[in-house]
Amino acid sequence: MNVFIANIKGHTANLTAEESWHCYKVLRHKAGDEIFMIDGKGASYKGVLVTANEKQCTAQINEGPIYQQKRNYYLHLAIAPTKQLDRIEWMIEKAVEIGVDELSFIKCKNSERVNIKIDRIQKIVESAVKQSKQAFIPKVNELTELKTIVKNTSEIKLIAHCEEEDKEHLKEIEFKNKSVFVMIGPEGDFNNEEIELAKNNGFKALSLGNTRLRTETAGLYVVQALALLT
Amino acid sequence: MNVFIANIKGHTANLTAEESWHCYKVLRHKAGDEIFMIDGKGASYKGVLVTANEKQCTAQINEGPIYQQKRNYYLHLAIAPTKQLDRIEWMIEKAVEIGVDELSFIKCKNSERVNIKIDRIQKIVESAVKQSKQAFIPKVNELTELKTIVKNTSEIKLIAHCEEEDKEHLKEIEFKNKSVFVMIGPEGDFNNEEIELAKNNGFKALSLGNTRLRTETAGLYVVQALALLT
Structure with a gap:
C-alpha cells in the first residue's frame, strides 16, 4: 500500500x-x-x-x-557536497534508509561544489523515508560555512580527515544515548586551518578504517557504524 | 602519483x-x-x-x-542485480572501497534484471581498488542461478530475505577467521521456494536491522558490518 x-x-x-x-x-x-x-x-x-x-x-x-522505535542516539551528519551531485544524492538516500536524524552541508576551502539544491535533497530524503517504511523525516539544513558549523553543541563532535595523526576509532566510542555530530570533508579534504578550527571547537579526529574512502562512502560509513555499534 | x-x-x-x-x-x-x-x-x-x-x-x-594487510575474514557477497544498473554499480564501488573478497551475481525468480556486464563490473572494481589505495583485486564471478550458487562451501552461509522469521543478527555472529558467504535478493525478494532451497543447503536467515533496505543498500550494509564487527 x-x-x-x-x-x-x-x-x-x-x-x-x-x-x-x-x-x-x-x-x-x-x-x-x-x-x-x-x-x-x-x-x-x-x-x-x-x-x-x-x-x-x-x-x-x-x-x-x-x-517508530526511536534510535538510542541522535546523529547529525555534516558533509561537504561532492563535485558529482549524484554521489552525494545516493549517500543521502542510503543514510536515510539506514538511519540519520539531521543532515547538513559544509562549505570548505577545498570544496569543488559550493551549492546544493536543498529542495531536491528534501525530496530524496522523504522518498527514502517512505521506501524504508519509517515515519520520522530527518531534518535537512542549508549549506553552511565551516566556521559557523563548528559551533554545533552536540555531546560528541568528530571530524573525519585524511591527515595522519592519533584518531578516535568508531568501535571505541560510546555513542549510546548521546547526540553525535560528524563532519566529512570534500574530495580535497579539510585543510590544516579547518582541522585546527574544528579542534579548537571541541572536535576529535575520527578514523574510518584502513582504506581511503571517498567523501560519500565515508558519510555512509559513519551512519552505518552508529546503526551497528549502538 | x-x-x-x-x-x-x-x-x-x-x-x-x-x-x-x-x-x-x-x-x-x-x-x-x-x-x-x-x-x-x-x-x-x-x-x-x-x-x-x-x-x-x-x-x-x-x-x-x-x-596490503589481510582482512581477518573472507567475504563473498552474492547479490541479485538491481533493475537500475547504476544502483548495483555504485554498491560494487563502495563495497570494494570498504573491503570485499569475492563478488557474485544471482539469478532469482523475482529478478527484474537477468543480465550483467561483467567486463564493466570488473573495471569498476579495479578503479575502486586503485582509488582506495588497496593492492588486492576482489574476484568477480558471472551471473549464476540460485540453485547452483547455494552449493557454495563457505563456513558461514547467510541469506538476507524480508520474510518474517527468527533471524541471525550481524552483531551476534563471530566472523573472525571465517569464510563468509552472504546472499542478497532482488527488489522483489527471494521467493519461499528459494529461501527453502538455501536453508536445505546450510544457509541461515540474516537480519539487517529494523528498517527495510533496498537491495544495493543491504549489500553494502553487510560489507560494512564485517569491516566494523571483526
Missing part, C-alpha cells in the same frame, strides 16, 4: 500539497481508497480517503498513531 | 594492455616517469617506466613488494 506524508489533526489527515498531487494525479487514488500515512515526526497511520483531488487529499484516520 | 595494475616478473613490471594504453595515451607518461603499481594479489610496487607506448608500458621496480 502507498505511503503519504500528511498533517494530522485529530482523526483527520491532510496530505501535503505535493503528496496530494502525487496521490491523485500519479497514483490515481480516489475517495474510499485505503492509504498509509506518516506525519514525518515518528508516527504512522492508516486511513480512508474522503476527499481526493489534485490540490487536496484528505483522509479519515482509522488506525494509529503507531510510533 | 598514479597507480597501475601490472604483471610482475622479478624486477620488471609489465602493465596490462588496458593500463598501458591508459598510462601512455591518457595520462601521457613517458620513459623515466616514476609510477606506482599493484599486482592485484595484495602487493604494491614503485618503479620507473623504461618502455612506454600505447601497446606496452614496462617499468623497472625499485621499491616493493609492500603487502
Whole structure:
C-alpha cells in the first residue's frame, strides 16, 4: 500500500500539497481508497480517503498513531557536497534508509561544489523515508560555512580527515544515548586551518578504517557504524 | 602519483594492455616517469617506466613488494542485480572501497534484471581498488542461478530475505577467521521456494536491522558490518 506524508489533526489527515498531487494525479487514488500515512515526526497511520483531488487529499484516520522505535542516539551528519551531485544524492538516500536524524552541508576551502539544491535533497530524503517504511523525516539544513558549523553543541563532535595523526576509532566510542555530530570533508579534504578550527571547537579526529574512502562512502560509513555499534 | 595494475616478473613490471594504453595515451607518461603499481594479489610496487607506448608500458621496480594487510575474514557477497544498473554499480564501488573478497551475481525468480556486464563490473572494481589505495583485486564471478550458487562451501552461509522469521543478527555472529558467504535478493525478494532451497543447503536467515533496505543498500550494509564487527 502507498505511503503519504500528511498533517494530522485529530482523526483527520491532510496530505501535503505535493503528496496530494502525487496521490491523485500519479497514483490515481480516489475517495474510499485505503492509504498509509506518516506525519514525518515518528508516527504512522492508516486511513480512508474522503476527499481526493489534485490540490487536496484528505483522509479519515482509522488506525494509529503507531510510533517508530526511536534510535538510542541522535546523529547529525555534516558533509561537504561532492563535485558529482549524484554521489552525494545516493549517500543521502542510503543514510536515510539506514538511519540519520539531521543532515547538513559544509562549505570548505577545498570544496569543488559550493551549492546544493536543498529542495531536491528534501525530496530524496522523504522518498527514502517512505521506501524504508519509517515515519520520522530527518531534518535537512542549508549549506553552511565551516566556521559557523563548528559551533554545533552536540555531546560528541568528530571530524573525519585524511591527515595522519592519533584518531578516535568508531568501535571505541560510546555513542549510546548521546547526540553525535560528524563532519566529512570534500574530495580535497579539510585543510590544516579547518582541522585546527574544528579542534579548537571541541572536535576529535575520527578514523574510518584502513582504506581511503571517498567523501560519500565515508558519510555512509559513519551512519552505518552508529546503526551497528549502538 | 598514479597507480597501475601490472604483471610482475622479478624486477620488471609489465602493465596490462588496458593500463598501458591508459598510462601512455591518457595520462601521457613517458620513459623515466616514476609510477606506482599493484599486482592485484595484495602487493604494491614503485618503479620507473623504461618502455612506454600505447601497446606496452614496462617499468623497472625499485621499491616493493609492500603487502596490503589481510582482512581477518573472507567475504563473498552474492547479490541479485538491481533493475537500475547504476544502483548495483555504485554498491560494487563502495563495497570494494570498504573491503570485499569475492563478488557474485544471482539469478532469482523475482529478478527484474537477468543480465550483467561483467567486463564493466570488473573495471569498476579495479578503479575502486586503485582509488582506495588497496593492492588486492576482489574476484568477480558471472551471473549464476540460485540453485547452483547455494552449493557454495563457505563456513558461514547467510541469506538476507524480508520474510518474517527468527533471524541471525550481524552483531551476534563471530566472523573472525571465517569464510563468509552472504546472499542478497532482488527488489522483489527471494521467493519461499528459494529461501527453502538455501536453508536445505546450510544457509541461515540474516537480519539487517529494523528498517527495510533496498537491495544495493543491504549489500553494502553487510560489507560494512564485517569491516566494523571483526
